[in-house]
Amino acid sequence: MNQDLLLELVEKHEAPLYVYDADVIEGKYNAFKNAFDVENLEIHYACKALTNLSVLSLMKSLGSKLDCVSVQELQLGIKAGFAPEDIMFTPNGVGEEEYDQAISLGVKINVDNVQMLEYLGSTYPDLELCVRINPHLMGGGNSKISVGHIDSKFGVSIHQLPLVHRIANKYNIKINGIHVHTGSDIHDGDIFIRAAHLILTAGESFKDLEYIDFGSGFKVAYKPNDFHTDINKFGQKFSEVFNAFCKKMGKNFTLKFEPGKYLVSESGSLLTKVNVVKQTTSCTFAHVDSGFNHLIRPMFYDSYHHIDNLSNPEGDEKLYNVVGYICESDTFATDRIITEVRKGDILRFRNAGAYCFTMASNYNSRYRPAEVLVKGGEGYLIRERETIEDLVKGQKLIKF
Numbered sequence: 001m002n003q004d005l006l007l008e009l010v011e012k013h014e015a016p017l018y019v020y021d022a023d024v025i026e027g028k029y030n031a032f033k034n035a036f037d038v039e040n041l042e043i044h045y046a047c048k049a050l051t052n053l054s055v056l057s058l059m060k061s062l063g064s065k066l067d068c069v070s071v072q073e074l075q076l077g078i079k080a081g082f083a084p085e086d087i088m089f090t091p092n093g094v095g096e097e098e099y100d101q102a103i104s105l106g107v108k109i110n111v112d113n114v115q116m117l118e119y120l121g122s123t124y125p126d127l128e129l130c131v132r133i134n135p136h137l138m139g140g141g142n143s144k145i146s147v148g149h150i151d152s153k154f155g156v157s158i159h160q161l162p163l164v165h166r167i168a169n170k171y172n173i174k175i176n177g178i179h180v181h182t183g184s185d186i187h188d189g190d191i192f193i194r195a196a197h198l199i200l201t202a203g204e205s206f207k208d209l210e211y212i213d214f215g216s217g218f219k220v221a222y223k224p225n226d227f228h229t230d231i232n233k234f235g236q237k238f239s240e241v242f243n244a245f246c247k248k249m250g251k252n253f254t255l256k257f258e259p260g261k262y263l264v265s266e267s268g269s270l271l272t273k274v275n276v277v278k279q280t281t282s283c284t285f286a287h288v289d290s291g292f293n294h295l296i297r298p299m300f301y302d303s304y305h306h307i308d309n310l311s312n313p314e315g316d317e318k319l320y321n322v323v324g325y326i327c328e329s330d331t332f333a334t335d336r337i338i339t340e341v342r343k344g345d346i347l348r349f350r351n352a353g354a355y356c357f358t359m360a361s362n363y364n365s366r367y368r369p370a371e372v373l374v375k376g377g378e379g380y381l382i383r384e385r386e387t388i389e390d391l392v393k394g395q396k397l398i399k400f
């Protein structure tokens with residue numbers, strides 16, 4: 001995105017500020033869609049990556065459907081204009097009441113364990129269900145986001161499929177979808193294909209099958225020349241496997257994916273202002289007006305976020321430790337080369353579209369940042385910065 005526009009936006013709305021580029025989101029959506037050559041493709045945006053209502057509305061306008069992991073996300077999706085039947089509910093480890101609420105909203109239901117399958121089958125005789133299968137394949141960029149391996153808490157083990165069929169027969173449950181999601185940020189593109197073979201083979205035993213949902217985990221580039229999923233190559237390979245399955249079964253199944261990060265990561269920037277530049281004997285700290293309360297990925301996942309000095313792009317390159325203003329260690333980057341940083345400069349953290357604002361908190365009683373969506377060169381404020389009212393909302397002050 002145009003750097004001058006970013007500086008204008010931060011001037012107008014102040015730092016720290018999240019800015020998302022709608023053109024980037026649209027480009028990624030279309031690239032994803034066009035990578036596959038199958039009869040029926042449905043993309044369900046995994047909204048936990050970024051749930052702002054305007055972003056959801058943008059996704060809907062592009063033709064996307066939605067994947068939600070909580071009742072609250074379902075409510076946001078419906079508020080943003082999605083039809084309930086276009087929303088998939090894929091929670092993990094939630095109680096019966098939350099499934100009951102989701103069912104009353106009319107969304108598609110993905111079941112994560114056999115106990116819940118039994119409950120839903122016995123309680124809702126005519127409900128169509130999707131079953132989340134754990135193929136026991138190791139995927140995911142690190143152990144925190146790798147959810148398909150043998151010890152993972154997600155999904156019904158592929159070894160328990162006989163039990164799934166027994167429960168389905170007992171209650172006459174129509175299982176019309178199966179689902180797999182092997183984790184986020186996968187480095188090994190072939191893992192998808194391996195999981196696909198396992199899941200498709202499992203799919204042969206589901207007589208009511210209409211769709212197969214392969215989740216997500218597509219890797220995006222976080223730094224220049226970083227490895228990322230080649231979506232065209234993957235789409236082509238995957239389409240062949242999927243089309244062969246349809247042909248073998250004599251039925252045109254719907255292929256679903258649930259990308260989150262792939263669609264929104266690169267669209268976002270977190271713009272921060274430098275409060276202090278502190279020289280010590282061993283290094284130089286650039287303290288920005290943010291911390292893990294706004295962007296926790298570097299501290300939580302050791303994630304790399306590229307940092308540019310927007311307001312001094314031509315300065316001499318130097319080494320910095322970029323840190324926040326939280327009273328705790330909150331290091332964004334160590335020994336990072338950035339053009340000379342001065343007090344008041346605006347530092348831009350890239351790849352701040354996915355799992356950044358949605359993981360933000362009020363730690364240190366700081367406000368969560370405002371959010372701006374840029375479309376057609378125009379910046380739209382899509383969330384106001386919080387105020388002290390937001391921090392005290394719902395609290396009851398007992399005066400002792």
Ligand SMILES: *Cc1c(COP(=O)(O)O)cnc(C)c1O
Binds near residue numbers: 049067069181183259
């Ligand atoms: C988080 C999640 C996704 C999205 O993963 P990304 O790596 O962001 O694309 C998709 N499906 C399910 C079930 C998820 O929990």
